[in-house]
Amino acid sequence: MMLLLRLAVRNARRNTVRTLLTALTVTFGTAVLTVAMAWITGVFGDVLGTAADAAGHVRVVDPDFASREQMNPLYEHVTGVAARAEAIAAMPGVSDVAPRIMTGVSVSVGDEIGEVFALAMGAPKAYYERRMRFDEHLVEGSIFPGQSPKEIVLGATVAKRAGVKIGDDIVLFGQTQDGSMSPLRGPLVGIVHTGTAAIDQGAFVLLERMMYMADIDDAATEILVFGEDRDDAPALAATVSAAPELNGLTVQAWTHREPWSGMLAIADVVRGILVAIVVFITALGVWNTMMMSVMERTSEIGVMRSMGLSRMGAVFLFVSEAGGIAVLGGLLGVAIGGAAARYLEVVGVTLGEATTAQFPSDIPMKATLYADMRPDIAMTAFLLALLMAAIGSALPSLRAASIAPVEAMRTGRR
Amino acid sequence: MSLVSVVNAVKTYGTGEAAVHALRGVSIEIEPAEFTVISGPSGSGKSTLLNLIGCLDVPDGGTVRIEGRDVNGLDGSSLAALRAARIGFIFQSFNLIPVLTALENVELALQLAGAPAAGRREKCAETLTAVGLGGLLDRRPNQLSGGQQQRVAVARALVKQPALVIADEPTANLDSTSGTAVLDLMRDMNAARGVTFLFSTHDPKVMERARRVVTLTDGQITADEFRT
Ligand SMILES: Nc1ncnc2c1ncn2[C@@H]1O[C@H](COP(=O)(O)OP(=O)(O)O)[C@@H](O)[C@H]1O
Ligand SMILES: [Mg+2]
Numbered sequence: 001m002m003l004l005l006r007l008a009v010r011n012a013r014r015n016t017v018r019t020l021l022t023a024l025t026v027t028f029g030t031a032v033l034t035v036a037m038a039w040i041t042g043v044f045g046d047v048l049g050t051a052a053d054a055a056g057h058v059r060v061v062d063p064d065f066a067s068r069e070q071m072n073p074l075y076e077h078v079t080g081v082a083a084r085a086e087a088i089a090a091m092p093g094v095s096d097v098a099p100r101i102m103t104g105v106s107v108s109v110g111d112e113i114g115e116v117f118a119l120a121m122g123a124p125k126a127y128y129e130r131r132m133r134f135d136e137h138l139v140e141g142s143i144f145p146g147q148s149p150k151e152i153v154l155g156a157t158v159a160k161r162a163g164v165k166i167g168d169d170i171v172l173f174g175q176t177q178d179g180s181m182s183p184l185r186g187p188l189v190g191i192v193h194t195g196t197a198a199i200d201q202g203a204f205v206l207l208e209r210m211m212y213m214a215d216i217d218d219a220a221t222e223i224l225v226f227g228e229d230r231d232d233a234p235a236l237a238a239t240v241s242a243a244p245e246l247n248g249l250t251v252q253a254w255t256h257r258e259p260w261s262g263m264l265a266i267a268d269v270v271r272g273i274l275v276a277i278v279v280f281i282t283a284l285g286v287w288n289t290m291m292m293s294v295m296e297r298t299s300e301i302g303v304m305r306s307m308g309l310s311r312m313g314a315v316f317l318f319v320s321e322a323g324g325i326a327v328l329g330g331l332l333g334v335a336i337g338g339a340a341a342r343y344l345e346v347v348g349v350t351l352g353e354a355t356t357a358q359f360p361s362d363i364p365m366k367a368t369l370y371a372d373m374r375p376d377i378a379m380t381a382f383l384l385a386l387l388m389a390a391i392g393s394a395l396p397s398l399r400a401a402s403i404a405p406v407e408a409m410r411t412g413r414r
Numbered sequence: 415m416s417l418v419s420v421v422n423a424v425k426t427y428g429t430g431e432a433a434v435h436a437l438r439g440v441s442i443e444i445e446p447a448e449f450t451v452i453s454g455p456s457g458s459g460k461s462t463l464l465n466l467i468g469c470l471d472v473p474d475g476g477t478v479r480i481e482g483r484d485v486n487g488l489d490g491s492s493l494a495a496l497r498a499a500r501i502g503f504i505f506q507s508f509n510l511i512p513v514l515t516a517l518e519n520v521e522l523a524l525q526l527a528g529a530p531a532a533g534r535r536e537k538c539a540e541t542l543t544a545v546g547l548g549g550l551l552d553r554r555p556n557q558l559s560g561g562q563q564q565r566v567a568v569a570r571a572l573v574k575q576p577a578l579v580i581a582d583e584p585t586a587n588l589d590s591t592s593g594t595a596v597l598d599l600m601r602d603m604n605a606a607r608g609v610t611f612l613f614s615t616h617d618p619k620v621m622e623r624a625r626r627v628v629t630l631t632d633g634q635i636t637a638d639e640f641r642t
């Protein structure tokens with residue numbers, strides 16, 4: 001076997017230019033795949049990750065709430081929230097728990113119902129700080145400084161439309177769980193601008209205030225659960241759903257919730273199509289080279305077959321030659337692609353808010369997009385380089401295997 | 415038992431009007447340690463007959479037996495195993511593997527014959543020395559003359575100690591001096607090691623050295639004479 005391997009290596013060096021060009025084809029394909037995968041992971045991860053951070057890695061809701069979520073039905077809430085949140089917080093892998101209530105309100109300065117609408121949210125202060133990162137996005141005032149439990153924070157878009165400023169006494173007009181009008185009055189203490197349309201369109205109060213407005217006691221429509229890493233959400237969901245305190249409730253990882261599950265599926269499809277195209281084209285290059293090699297070496301293969309080389313031996317000879325080319329080309333491709341992806345990870349590509357504003361409001365599009373170059377992407381790209389070689393050398397090596405031993409004799413004829 | 419026993423072998427290439435009847439019922443027995451030449455004009459079927467005896471191909475009719483085994487009943491891998499173990503080949507255009515050194519070319523044959531790795535290189539070096547190439551073990555084929563390349567081919571055929579060596583016009587691509595030298599080498603090997611040689615040729619020099627000359631004409635044996 002060692003001698004055959006040595007032979008394969010020397011065969012690869014026979015036509016150096018051709019081998020090099022083939023290796024460079026693999027390099028190019030692998031580099032493109034590395035950058036593309038890092039980019040897709042980065043962009044989708046960024047967009048989705050921000051969403052997952054805001055929406056909870058895992059979420060606990062009433063089953064009826066889950067099925068009618070668009071309407072934010074306040075009466076389909078989870079009761080006994082304090083005790084349940086405490087139980088969840090004690091579970092392994094849980095780093096943070098935040099009960100949350102969301103409902104539509106109008107925003108005004110006076111007592112009348114205003115004409116500016118906002119999505120109001122009630123949640124613990126820690127949630128606003130740690131998960132919504134309001135301190136990073138604060139443009140004016142401060143985040144729930146604690147002078148009064150009635151404090152209100154507004155998204156920049158809402159604040160502008162309603163024409164309110166810090167210190168104004170404002171009113172959020174919403175409803176109780178059974179549908180009666182329910183105003184919530186309080187001082188505007190902060191304005192945030194995140195660049196994400198859905199959040200800049202929001203009004204934010206502390207959880208207890210929202211319970212008061214919705215007229216539900218010790219209850220919330222959602223309990224958001226956070227772990228160390230959002231990628232571990234499915235495992236976390238499995239842990240959490242085992243808790244007896246959550247019997248009868250629905251526990252969902254963000255990856256299994258719309259719209260993200262759909263977007264993740266799209267990302268997979270995009271990735272899959274891209275990989276298929278690049279692998280196919282590169283394999284074509286490998287195929288071309290290997291086919292030429294097999295043709296040129298027909299008599300040689302015949303000679304070896306006459307000396308007892310098996311069909312598998314002939315396959316081995318060409319597959320390992322292609323494999324060697326792919327290893328070299330692939331490593332170089334991962335290195336080049338990895339460097340390019342790393343650049344995109346650090347520097348990013350700026351789209352500008354004019355572009356991001358055109359995305360639907362439930363997709364929190366960022367103004368600057370970054371790649372995410374992970375070790376597993378380099379690994380995948382390298383394995384794909386091997387796949388290119390495998391596909392590209394399949395037919396040529398089968399052809400080599402079909403060379404008859406009499407070919408050894410035929411070349412003698414003139 | 416004969417080493418080779420061919421009975422009424424028929425081989426036809428192509429079909430219908432384009433059919434070429436390369437062998438039309440050839441029968442021949444070859445005993446161990448023979449040094450036999452198949453002679454005949456170009457196109458008379460010499461290579462075709464050697465292909466059948468060398469188990470590179472199977473006849474369309476008749477039987478070919480090697481050491482008593484009918485090759486018609488064997489599948490591709492059994493034929494490959496039989497060739498690897500029992501038959502050595504020498505070709506008109508040498509057919510060494512160009513990227514392997516002389517030593518490696520010989521070693522490849524031994525390896526394909528399934529010889530264990532231990533002592534393999536030494537054995538190959540010895541064989542190359544025996545054919546007079548002791549100092550050229552690490553040369554590639556393109557660094558060797560035609561005569562030297564054919565000596566490597568002889569070593570490659572002999573190293574696995576086959577029952578039979580088949581050589582298809584081994585001197586056709588050599589000048590007469592190196593052709594003669596290669597022939598003498600093969601005769602020495604025949605005498606010293608008792609290896610059976612079967613040639614095809616239309617070179618009178620080769621026929622002079624043969625002990626048995628079989629003449630093929632148009633796919634049929636027309637003469638079979640033993641010399642002393
Ligand atoms: N693979 C083949 N396909 C078709 N015809 C062949 C093939 N091999 C040999 N022949 C024909 O068979 C006949 C005998 O060929 P061959 O055995 O090579 O003769 P020789 O070796 O005596 O010159 C020739 O007419 C040749 O053209
Ligand atoms: Mg011939």
